[in-house]
Amino acid sequence: MAVYLDHAATTPMLPVAIAAYTQAMSVVGNPASIHSVGQNAKRMLEEAREQVAATLGCEAIEVVLTGGGTEAVNLGIKGLFWARPGRRILVAGGEHHATIDTVEWLAAHEGAVIEWLPLDEFGRLRMPELERALADDPGDIALVTVLMANNEVGTVQPITEISAAAARAGVPLHVDAIAAYGQLPIDFAAIRADSGSVGGSGLVALSVSAHKIGGPVGIGALVLSRSAKIEALIHGGGQQRQVRSGTQDVAAAVSFAAAAGAVQAALPEETARMAVLRDRLIAGTIAAVPEAVLNGAPPADDDRLPGNAHFSFAGCEGDSLLFLLDMAGVAVSTGSACQAGIPEPSHVLVAMGRSVDEARGALRVTLGHGSTDADVDAFLAALPGAYAQAVSAGHADRATSFDR
DSSP states (O other): OOEEOBTTTOOOOOHHHHHHHHHHHTOOOOTTOOSHHHHHHHHHHHHHHHHHHHHHTSOGGGEEEESSHHHHHHHHHHHHHHHSSOOEEEEETTOOHHHHHHHHHHHHHHOOEEEEEOBOTTSOBOHHHHHHHHHSOGGGEEEEEEESBOTTTOBBOOHHHHHHHHHHHTOEEEEEOTTTBTTBOOOHHHHHHHTTOOTTSEEEEEEEEGGGTTSOTTOEEEEEOTTOOOOOSBOSSOTTTTTBOSOOOHHHHHHHHHHHHHHHHHHHHHHHHHHHHHHHHHHHHHHHOTTOEEESSOGGGTOBOTTEEEEEOTTSOHHHHHHHHHHTTEEOBOOSOEETTEEOOOHHHHHTTOOHHHHHTEEEEEOOTTOOHHHHHHHHHHHHHHHHHHHHHOSOOOOOGGGO
16 A cells, blocks of 8 residues: 555545444435424534534534535635625735636636735745735725645745734635644634634635545535625525525535544644654655755744645656656655646745746645654655656656647
8 A cells, every 4th residue: 555645635534534424324314304304414414513613713603514625715715705896806826726716717707806915935925015915905805815824835824914914904814724724723713803803804714624634525614704795606595694505415514523523632642743753754855865945934933734844856847756756655746736747837836936947846745644654764765766767857848749
């Protein structure tokens, strides 16, 4: 079995989540039905919602269950945009494609004006630039959207500070917390209170996904403040505050809650354990391949996800390294887009000011609940040989026959 070091893409389901899912799938009943069978399903669903809410520091009614993290991001961004008079959307550079593709769709079809906010060399949002953008006609700003932690390089953003800036300008903030959930404590109510968020300004929406924390694929949530004004993406039934209609997946919600509860209970010990493994992996990588450059916030700053290590390798394609490591039995990721089989540079590293060559040699190694010292050893043993082969292959020719 391959050594799995791509937990940021998805992490194996926890046994407790599998057991909860299996048991709940045998229960019959539509939670919208008023008979006793339906009401039993509704009880299970609402208890699950309460358990998820407890791990996010919000009220149960604020948890809008979705078909996954991408839907949650789309609902948060499009819903806030449609509910506001402003046309401008302030977006941090280096966002996940769930955000990038959503705002670009709004620009193409709904007249949105996207303003990309620069990152520093570690991937942090440059706060003076955000403040400047917010001060320029805030009434024309529909929303701000930002990752809580970058899914590629693992840098954690100062969310409370960002929320405070948005609150002062009277602008709503959506946070994509999908990469952060299960690795960082999240307290929606505390962030709102500490940042002075009032009504529909400051932090009002936050997206998460179950399969990143050991729950099932196909369910996520948008934490939506009671005071937020939002338009629905899906209509027909009025479920979940008329924000997200449709028959709700009780079994998936129960499994999501089981995973969330287990991860929350073990969070302090597990994140400390992963951080030790991460630091050992980082030190071992740089020792084994001196050409490797660590990307993202320095681990000592505590502004990096405990399970994330992201590197640039000079003189080769990240995809080449990925395939060679895969042949050696180690599964990792580049974390960057690859369109039509043509290697593309990491848009996150480009947003951080790196050269295209540096961005093409990116590799992301991410740890999770099942990661061990033996996994790190296997990666470090396979890396030097894979790097030597990847360097000998050099950079891929990005031109194709279609370009001629």
